[in-house]
Amino acid sequence: MNKLLFLIDYLIKEGNYEYNKELENALKENNEEVLYNYFRYLMNIRLPNNISEEYLKIEDEYLQDRLKSKTITDIENIKSIRDNLYLWQGDITALNIDAVVNAANSAMLGCFIPLHKCIDNAIHSASGTRLRLYCNDIMKGKFEDTGKCIITPAFNLPSKYILHTVGPIIQNNVYKKDEELLYSCYKSCLQTAKENNIKSIAFCCISTGEFKFPNEEASKIAVNAVKDFLNDSKYDIKIVFNVFKDFDYQLYYDILK
Numbered sequence: 420m421n422k423l424l425f426l427i428d429y430l431i432k433e434g435n436y437e438y439n440k441e442l443e444n445a446l447k448e449n450n451e452e453v454l455y456n457y458f459r460y461l462m463n464i465r466l467p468n469n470i471s472e473e474y475l476k477i478e479d480e481y482l483q484d485r486l487k488s489k490t491i492t493d494i495e496n497i498k499s500i501r502d503n504l505y506l507w508q509g510d511i512t513a514l515n516i517d518a519v520v521n522a523a524n525s526a527m528l529g530c531f532i533p534l535h536k537c538i539d540n541a542i543h544s545a546s547g548t549r550l551r552l553y554c555n556d557i558m559k560g561k562f563e564d565t566g567k568c569i570i571t572p573a574f575n576l577p578s579k580y581i582l583h584t585v586g587p588i589i590q591n592n593v594y595k596k597d598e599e600l601l602y603s604c605y606k607s608c609l610q611t612a613k614e615n616n617i618k619s620i621a622f623c624c625i626s627t628g629e630f631k632f633p634n635e636e637a638s639k640i641a642v643n644a645v646k647d648f649l650n651d652s653k654y655d656i657k658i659v660f661n662v663f664k665d666f667d668y669q670l671y672y673d674i675l676k
Contacts, residue, residue, distance in 0.1 A: 422481040423454055429474050430461035455485075459544050460533040467528060467555035475549060482547050482575035489513045491577050494619045494657060500675045503649065504642075505659040507621070508668045511538065512545040516659065517619040518580040519573065520608050522626065525562040525585050527554050527569060538623050542581060546574045554583070566603030570611050580617060582608045586626030593633060598640055601626055605644035613654045621659040624667055638670040 424446075431438065438446075445453040492509060494516040500506050511519050521542045524530070529543035529551050543550050553571050563569065568584035584607060587600040604625050612620050622641065626632035638660075645658050660675075662668045 420449060420451060420454075422477050422484070423451065423458060425477055426474070426481060427454060427458050427461065429471075430458070430465065433470075434461065434465070436461075456534060462544065462548060463529075463533045463535070463540060464531055465548065465551075467551045470548060470552070475547075478547050479549070479575060482545065486513075486545075486575060486577065491515050494621075494659065497659065499657075500672070503655070503657050504645065504675055505657060506662070506668065506671050506675060507659050508662050508665075510541075510663075511621055511623055511661045512541055512576055514621050514659070514661065515577040516621050516657075517578065517617040518570075518582055518612060518621070519576065519578045519661075520568075520620065520622045520625070521581050521583045522586055522623050522628065522630070523563075523583040525565070527558045527563050527583055527585075529554070537629050542576070546576050546581070549574045550581070566600040566607060568604070568607045568611055570615060578621075580615070582611055582620070584608055584625060586630050587632065589626070589631040589633075593636060597632070598636070601632060601637060601640050602644045605641055606648055609645070609648040609652075609654075609656070609658075612656060613652060617656065619657040619659070621661045623661055624663075627667070634667055635670055638667065638674055642671070642674050 442457055491513050492515065497505050497507050522538050530537050530540035550571060557569055563585050565585045565587055568582050571581050573579055573581050584604040586604050587597040589597060624637060627634045627637045641660065660671045662671060
């Protein structure tokens with residue numbers, strides 16, 4: 420609890436914020452989950468400016484402590500559905516694997532909406548402040564093209580790397596260009612995995628959340644892109660389709676079976 424209180428206090432003072440009544444009550448009651456949400460809120464909205472090494476060290480320790488309380492799933496304990504293809508329903512931030520894929524926005528700095536339920540927010544929140552700082556050093560204010568990806572360390576996740584890719588945003592109809600760009604997301608990540616000798620990778624359902632790509636069509640594109648890569652490259656890699664919703668699980672199960 421002391422580490423969490425230090426982190427909250429640091430971020431409040433840094434941002435010139437004030438302690439409100441709800442936070443003060445949570446402090447009196449030692450309500451760690453409410454306090455964690457305050458910490459995550461402050462971390463989500465923080466710009467990638469310089470920060471003290473002491474803060475980063477304590478944040479790493481705290482996030483590692485939280486990680487120990489999670490049920491970690493190892494890629495070796497997931498049964499393949501066919502060949503090197505796997506289907507797994509669960510929290511991608513609790514998956515012990517070489518690399519996980521993050522559905523990012525073009526700024527590549529994570530989600531700044533406090534406590535947002537997108538995967539970008541979940542991954543950055545679990546990984547920690549170091550991830551946004553690292554991404555900022557790569558991007559230097561630029562924007563990534565849709566269909567491309569960057570690779571970063573995973574910091575406080577069980578995985579080793581994060582591959583951040585920008586999926587297409589659907590306004591109304593899905594056009595052929597959108598399909599090609601989503602296909603490119605998967606191929607870009609897999610090519611980057613090969614170049615970095617990554618032997619296992621977990622894909623989230625890219626673009627199907629806030630970016631509104633239809634789930635059924637997206638799942639077909641995802642599987643086709645992965646199969647094409649495996650056939651063309653002959654690279655030996657375990658590929659996990661990570662889903663959160665029952666609906667997506669059934670879609671991938673039907674395609675893969």
